[in-house]
Amino acid sequence: MEERGTLGKLAAIIPGLALMVGTLAVLRLYVEPWMGEVTLFGVKGWLVKVLSLNYILLSIITGMLFRNFIFGGRIPAWAEEGFRTTRLFIKTGVIMLGSLYTLQTLLKLGVSAAVLILGFVFGTVFLVMFLGRMMKVDRSVTAVMAAACGVCGVSAAVAAAPGVRARPVDLALAIATILGFGILTMFISPFIGTALNLSDFQYGAWVGTGILNSGQVLATCLAFNPNIAPGTAVAYGEVWNVVRVISIPFVVFAITVWYWKGEADAKKASLSKILVSKFPVFVLGFFGMTALSSLGMLGAEGSETLHLLRTFMAWIFGIGLVGQGAYIDFREIKAAGGKPLRIGIIAGTTKYILALIVILLFMPKEVGF
Amino acid sequence: MSEKKQSMTVFRSDRHEDVAAMIFAGLVVLFVLGYMAFIVPEVHVTAAMDGKVASILVQSGTEVKKGDTIYTLEVVEKKWVNNVMQENTVIKDITVKADGKVLDVPAKVGDKVKKSKNTIIVLNHVKGTLP
Numbered sequence: 333m334e335e336r337g338t339l340g341k342l343a344a345i346i347p348g349l350a351l352m353v354g355t356l357a358v359l360r361l362y363v364e365p366w367m368g369e370v371t372l373f374g375v376k377g378w379l380v381k382v383l384s385l386n387y388i389l390l391s392i393i394t395g396m397l398f399r400n401f402i403f404g405g406r407i408p409a410w411a412e413e414g415f416r417t418t419r420l421f422i423k424t425g426v427i428m429l430g431s432l433y434t435l436q437t438l439l440k441l442g443v444s445a446a447v448l449i450l451g452f453v454f455g456t457v458f459l460v461m462f463l464g465r466m467m468k469v470d471r472s473v474t475a476v477m478a479a480a481c482g483v484c485g486v487s488a489a490v491a492a493a494p495g496v497r498a499r500p501v502d503l504a505l506a507i508a509t510i511l512g513f514g515i516l517t518m519f520i521s522p523f524i525g526t527a528l529n530l531s532d533f534q535y536g537a538w539v540g541t542g543i544l545n546s547g548q549v550l551a552t553c554l555a556f557n558p559n560i561a562p563g564t565a566v567a568y569g570e571v572w573n574v575v576r577v578i579s580i581p582f583v584v585f586a587i588t589v590w591y592w593k594g595e596a597d598a599k600k601a602s603l604s605k606i607l608v609s610k611f612p613v614f615v616l617g618f619f620g621m622t623a624l625s626s627l628g629m630l631g632a633e634g635s636e637t638l639h640l641l642r643t644f645m646a647w648i649f650g651i652g653l654v655g656q657g658a659y660i661d662f663r664e665i666k667a668a669g670g671k672p673l674r675i676g677i678i679a680g681t682t683k684y685i686l687a688l689i690v691i692l693l694f695m696p697k698e699v700g701f
Numbered sequence: 702m703s704e705k706k707q708s709m710t711v712f713r714s715d716r717h718e719d720v721a722a723m724i725f726a727g728l729v730v731l732f733v734l735g736y737m738a739f740i741v742p743e744v745h746v747t748a749a750m751d752g753k754v755a756s757i758l759v760q761s762g763t764e765v766k767k768g769d770t771i772y773t774l775e776v777v778e779k780k781w782v783n784n785v786m787q788e789n790t791v792i793k794d795i796t797v798k799a800d801g802k803v804l805d806v807p808a809k810v811g812d813k814v815k816k817s818k819n820t821i822i823v824l825n826h827v828k829g830t831l832p
Contacts, residue, residue: 416711637737
C-alpha cells in the first residue's frame with residue numbers, strides 16, 4: 333500500500349466519514365421524529381416507546397445494513413478509512429458520558445441502594461466470567477458479555493471492547509443478546525409489576541437493576557407508568573440506572589485487568605507492564621468529565637449549556653455507532669455459535685429474577701427522594 | 702490472540718487513539734463553554750420538564766439574576782400512600798441559570814410544554830456566564 337502524507341490520509345477519511353455523518357443526520361432529523369409521531373397498536377410513538385428504537389439502535393442497525401446488504405459483506409475501499417474513525421467517536425462519546433453524572437446524584441441514592449446495585453453489577457460480571465470459563469468461550473467474548481450483562485448493555489459493552497481487543501462480532505453478539513433479552517423483559521415486566529402491586533419506587537428499582545439496557549429501562553418504566561416526573565417509575569429507574577452507568581469505568585477497569593492478566597499469564601509477562609502499555613486511558617477522561625460536572629463547571633443542571641453539550645455527545649456517539657454497525661458481519665455472528673448467547677441469557681435471567689426477589693423482600697413502597 | 706486484532710483505527714496505536722479521544726472531547730467541551738459564555742447572542746431557555754405553564758414572572762426587558770424564579774410549571778407527581786397510587790398536581794419553581802436581560806417571552810400561561818422542546822423565554826445573558 334502506498335505511503336500517504338497527512339493531507340492524503342485526511343482526504344481518505346472524508347468519504348466514509350461523510351457517509352457516517354450523513355446517515356446519522358437522516359436518522360436523527362427525519363427518521364426518529366417520524367417514528368415518534370407514527371401511531372401503532374393505538375399508541376403514538378409505539379416504535380420509540382415500546383421497541384426503544386431510538387437513534388442509538390437505528391445507527392447500529394443502519395450500519396449493519398450498509399455492510400451486509402448494500403456493500404455486499406465488506407466495507408468498500410473508498411469508505412474504509414472513514415469508517416476506521418469509528419472507535420475515536422465512540423471513545424469520545426464515552427468520555428463525554430461522564431458529564432451526565434455528579435457525585436451529588438450518587439449521594440442522593442443512599443449507601444444501601446448503591447451497595448445493592450453494585451453487588452448485582454459485579455455479581456453478574458463474576459457469573460459471566462465463571463460461565464465463560466466453564467463453557468470455554470474466548471476471553472474477549474466473555475469480557476464484553478460481562479460488561480454488557482453486568483452494567484447497562486450497549487454503552488458498557490462498547491466501552492469495554494477496545495480494552496480487551498474484542499472483535500466487532502464479539503460486540504455484536506453481546507449487544508444482540510442483551511437487546512433480545514431486554515425486548516422480552518420489556519414486554520413482561522409491566523404485567524409482573526402490576527400483578528405484584530409494585531410501587532413506582534419498587535418497580536423502578538427492580539427494572540433499573542434487572543434490565544440490561546439503559547434505553548429499555550426507560551421504555552419499561554414508561555410502559556408501567558407513562559408519566560415523566562419526580563416520584564414516578566421512570567425517575568426511580570433512571571436514578572438506579574445512573575449508578576450502574578457510573579460503575580462503567582470501574583467495571584471496564586476490572587474486566588480489562590482480568591483480560592490482561594490472562595494475557596500476561598499466557599505470555600509469562602508482568603501484568604503491571606501490560607497494563608501500563610495497554611490500559612485504555614480514555615476511561616480516565618470519563619472520570620475527569622464527571623469531576624467537572626460535579627464541580628458545576630459544565631453549567632448548572634437543566635441549563636442550555638449542558639443541553640448543548642449533550643446534543644454534541646449524542647451526535648458523536650451516533651456517528652461512531654453507524655460505523656460500529658458497519659463492522660458487524662452476519663456471517664461472523666453465525667460462525668460464533670450459540671455459547672455466548674447461552675451465557676447472556678443465563679446471566680440476564682438470574683439477575684432479573686434475583687433483583688425482583690431482593691426488591692420484594694427489602695425495598696419499601698416509598699422513599700424520601 | 703494478538704493476531705486477531707483488526708486494524709480499526711486511523712491512529713498509530715490504541716493509546717494514540719485514546720489520547721486523541723480525550724483531546725477531541727476536551728475541544729468539544731471548550732467549544733461549547735466558549736460559545737455559550739461569549740458568542741451566542743441570545744439563549745432560548747426551554748422548558749425544564751414536561752408540564753403546563755402555571756405563571757410567568759418576567760416580561761420583556763426584565764433584568765434577572767442567577768437563581769431568580771422566572772416561571773412556574775404545573776406537573777403531575779404520583780406517589781404511593783398505603784399501597785394506593787395518588788396523583789398530585791404540584792407547582793414547580795423554575796429558576797434562571799445565569800444573570801441577564803429577558804428579550805422575549807414566547808410562552809403563555811396555560812401552554813402545555815415538553816422538556817427541552819418549547820421555548821419559555823429568550824435571554825440575553827451576561828457574557829462570561831453559562832446560561
